[in-house]
Amino acid sequence: MSKIIGIDLGTTNSCVAIMEGGEPVVIANAEGGRTTPSVVAFSKSGERMVGQVAKRQAITNPDRTIISIKRDMGTNKKVNIDGTEYTPEMISAMTLQKLKADAEAYLGEKVSQAVITVPAYFNDSQRQATKNAGTIAGLEVLRIINEPTAAALAYGVDKESSQKVMVYDLGGGTFDVSILDIGDGVFEVLATNGNTRLGGDDFDKKIMDYLVAEFKKENGLDLTNDKMAMQRLQEAAEKAKIELSGMTSTNVNLPYITADATGPKHLDVTLTRAKFNELTADLVENTMIPTKKALNDAGLSPAQIDKVLLVGGSSRIPAVQERLKDFLGKEPHKGINPDECVAIGAAIQGGILGGDVQGLVLLDVTPLSLGVETYGGIATKLIERNTTIPVKKSQIFTTAADNQTSVEVHVIQGEREMAADNKSLGRFHLDGIPAAPKQVPQIEVSFDIDANGIVNVSAKDLGTGKEQKITITASTNMSKEEIDKAVADAEKFAEEDKKRREEVEIRNNADQMIYQCEKSMNDMGDKLSAEDKAPVTEQIEKLKETVKGNDTAAIKADTEELQQRFYKIAEKIYAQQQPQGNVAPDAEAAQPNNDGTVNVDDFKVDDND
Amino acid sequence: MKDKKKQTQEETVEETVQPVEDIPEEKAPVTDEWHDRFIRLAADFDNFKKRSKAEKDAVYSNAVADAVSTLLPILDNLERAVLAVEEGPQRDGVKMVLDQALKAFESMNVTPVGEAGDPFDPQIHNAVMHVDDESLGENTIAEVLQRGYRLGEKVVRHAMVKVAN
Numbered sequence: 001m002s003k004i005i006g007i008d009l010g011t012t013n014s015c016v017a018i019m020e021g022g023e024p025v026v027i028a029n030a031e032g033g034r035t036t037p038s039v040v041a042f043s044k045s046g047e048r049m050v051g052q053v054a055k056r057q058a059i060t061n062p063d064r065t066i067i068s069i070k071r072d073m074g075t076n077k078k079v080n081i082d083g084t085e086y087t088p089e090m091i092s093a094m095t096l097q098k099l100k101a102d103a104e105a106y107l108g109e110k111v112s113q114a115v116i117t118v119p120a121y122f123n124d125s126q127r128q129a130t131k132n133a134g135t136i137a138g139l140e141v142l143r144i145i146n147e148p149t150a151a152a153l154a155y156g157v158d159k160e161s162s163q164k165v166m167v168y169d170l171g172g173g174t175f176d177v178s179i180l181d182i183g184d185g186v187f188e189v190l191a192t193n194g195n196t197r198l199g200g201d202d203f204d205k206k207i208m209d210y211l212v213a214e215f216k217k218e219n220g221l222d223l224t225n226d227k228m229a230m231q232r233l234q235e236a237a238e239k240a241k242i243e244l245s246g247m248t249s250t251n252v253n254l255p256y257i258t259a260d261a262t263g264p265k266h267l268d269v270t271l272t273r274a275k276f277n278e279l280t281a282d283l284v285e286n287t288m289i290p291t292k293k294a295l296n297d298a299g300l301s302p303a304q305i306d307k308v309l310l311v312g313g314s315s316r317i318p319a320v321q322e323r324l325k326d327f328l329g330k331e332p333h334k335g336i337n338p339d340e341c342v343a344i345g346a347a348i349q350g351g352i353l354g355g356d357v358q359g360l361v362l363l364d365v366t367p368l369s370l371g372v373e374t375y376g377g378i379a380t381k382l383i384e385r386n387t388t389i390p391v392k393k394s395q396i397f398t399t400a401a402d403n404q405t406s407v408e409v410h411v412i413q414g415e416r417e418m419a420a421d422n423k424s425l426g427r428f429h430l431d432g433i434p435a436a437p438k439q440v441p442q443i444e445v446s447f448d449i450d451a452n453g454i455v456n457v458s459a460k461d462l463g464t465g466k467e468q469k470i471t472i473t474a475s476t477n478m479s480k481e482e483i484d485k486a487v488a489d490a491e492k493f494a495e496e497d498k499k500r501r502e503e504v505e506i507r508n509n510a511d512q513m514i515y516q517c518e519k520s521m522n523d524m525g526d527k528l529s530a531e532d533k534a535p536v537t538e539q540i541e542k543l544k545e546t547v548k549g550n551d552t553a554a555i556k557a558d559t560e561e562l563q564q565r566f567y568k569i570a571e572k573i574y575a576q577q578q579p580q581g582n583v584a585p586d587a588e589a590a591q592p593n594n595d596g597t598v599n600v601d602d603f604k605v606d607d608n609d
Numbered sequence: 610m611k612d613k614k615k616q617t618q619e620e621t622v623e624e625t626v627q628p629v630e631d632i633p634e635e636k637a638p639v640t641d642e643w644h645d646r647f648i649r650l651a652a653d654f655d656n657f658k659k660r661s662k663a664e665k666d667a668v669y670s671n672a673v674a675d676a677v678s679t680l681l682p683i684l685d686n687l688e689r690a691v692l693a694v695e696e697g698p699q700r701d702g703v704k705m706v707l708d709q710a711l712k713a714f715e716s717m718n719v720t721p722v723g724e725a726g727d728p729f730d731p732q733i734h735n736a737v738m739h740v741d742d743e744s745l746g747e748n749t750i751a752e753v754l755q756r757g758y759r760l761g762e763k764v765v766r767h768a769m770v771k772v773a774n
Contacts, residue, residue, distance in 0.1 A: 256689035
């Protein structure tokens with residue numbers, strides 16, 4: 001099986017990562033860069049260039065250079081290069097192809113599968129376009145995941161308890177903020193907001209403007225018309241910004257920046273972090289507007305956010321982190337390279353899908369429902385599919401026949417309504433139940449699945465405290481195909497199964513009704529005349545006959561008729577006893593207990609019975 | 610009669626379930642899965658060893674490249690100084706320092722790239738300006754704004770250039 005790469009397909013830069021020996025690793029491109037500019041260009045001779053090379057020639061070849069194509073994903077916009085039309089998918093595919101080739105060079109093997117990230121606000125057509133881009137690039141896109149979700153995976157938030165997480169993503173040219181609700185392996189995007197034209201470049205620009213102004217104040221010369229000087233300033237500004245994330249002060253030293261009649265001029269400016277913060281305060285504040293909006297849309301207060309994750313290179317700026325801390329009252333999470341965080345998360349998702357990463361999110365659920373077989377062959381589920389494990393659930397069952405001293409617990413797995421259609425995991429008997437009328441004993445059946453997916457099933461007679469157990473380790477051994485088939489079967493046969501289940505239930509009800517009535521009639525003895533009893537006894541005989549047949553509608557009708565007739569005589573008994581202030585003990589017992597509110601099911605009658 | 614019916618249901622259920630003995634056999638896939646994971650991990654490790662060796666070999670040249678690129682701005686400024694200072698002993702002195710520096714770089718196999726008139730090549734040049742000039746050829750470097758350098762074959766810094774046409 002080939003490796004699954006994780007790709008952060010960004011607006012300005014893209015990044016690719018992979019799981020290696022259980023750890024995510026960012027793959028450097030052929031030029032040694034850990035991120036690759038999302039820039040595609042065609043030379044005049046038709047040669048295709050992607051990444052840094054394309055960026056370096058952009059200014060000489062603007063008509064054949066495509067930047068920020070991500071903004072056009074999912075639209076019908078076409079790029080026309082020398083008479084050939086390219087869709088946004090095709091252009092993005094070229095970036096993906098380059099990342100794929102770099103990954104293959106690194107791994108020394110072919111790569112054919114990928115997980116690709118998209119912004120949380122991407123709609124279906126934008127997601128589909130991204131998937132198509134992958135297909136064009138020769139990649140089977142196993143999953144499209146949200147960028148904030150990937151960031152959360154990279155930070156390992158999914159392994160913690162359920163919480164509300166803010167992902168603050170300040171990239172080169174775009175700003176996105178998302179509020180996620182993470183719990184039980186589910187990532188729900190509560191709200192997103194952002195600014196598609198705000199990023200690190202704006203911070204550089206502020207420093208440049210400041211340097212130009214300082215130089216003018218000192219020398220009276222305007223550098224803005226000197227392209228060469230501005231080039232040097234731009235590089236110096238970016239360098240200063242980066243240095244100010246680690247130091248509180250930096251020196252911008254550009255000798256011979258220009259010259260006038262009096263001789264050469266040098267630029268020598270000391271920039272403190274405080275000054276930088278002052279210069280960029282409005283930008284930081286601009287990120288807070290969407291942040292507050294997102295929080296508002298999610299219906300949360302700042303205090304309700306459990307964690308803030310920082311993504312995007314500019315989230316390294318100390319003023320950004322401080323502002324977030326002030327606003328939310330908690331320290332933002334750092335530690336993972338914010339430029340690589342999303343790709344790392346995508347690689348982890350790839351690892352989960354490929355089975356390299358275990359015990360993480362998506363695997364921590366029971367793939368199919370677990371339950372026991374109850375009277376009439378019905379599958380009674382105790383643990384629903386996709387329940388996150390470890391989990392423990394129990395339910396009280398009872399006996400289906402009088403003097404039943406043993407019950408069989410048949411553990412089954414699957415989605416079908418009838419036990420026989422599901423997979424049998426094992427069975428055991430609990431015997432030594434004291435002889436009693438049916439439905440009196442209380443048997444508690446517990447399912448306990450530990451973190452490794454091992455199922456312990458126990459049955460306990462609450463009357464005697466006697467207990468039996470079984471440990472099932474085979475439950476997680478269903479292959480992906482088997483699980484898919486089981487789920488598909490359940491859907492396919494849902495209607496049929498429901499009907500069969502209803503039939504069994506109708507029969508069970510009829511049996512129960514007959515039993516209850518006969519019992520009550522016996523108990524009543526001579527309190528009622530044979531004349532009063534006649535309609536009921538007649539109907540009991542009739543129902544007994546109907547039950548032998550296969551006409552469910554008739555069984556149902558006769559059961560209801562018996563119920564009605566019995567109610568009448570029960571009322572009579574009740575009226576007779578009223579003067580003594582006592583309710584006939586059996587009037588209550590005679591109520592049909594098919595009202596569904598009691599958590600009591602009958603076990604199927606055991607062999608030993 | 611009632612009992613008989615139950616008996617029949619019981620039998621139907623018994624027939625459809627698998628015998629308990631089947632369960633241990635289902636453990637086989639676990640072994641296969643672990644075997645597969647083991648093989649893959651071994652392959653990963655083998656590739657990792659190969660890559661580590663290549664990376665180790667590259668460490669020296671990468672370290673030199675890092676050191677060189679840190680020193681390059683000093684070289685640039687010496688060049689700027691030579692151009693800015695009027696002719697005379699001051700300029701000659703600075704020029705001698707520049708030559709000395711260039712020689713030192715040369716001894717480390719560092720060579721300059723990018724001359725006006727060269728055809729533009731984005732693999733070694735970084736275009737930051739564009740000019741239309743009939744006197745120059747198609748896609749030609751009109752001016753080198755900042756010289757680029759190579760360490761052996763590896764580009765340490767791309768030449769910052771103005772490209773014509």
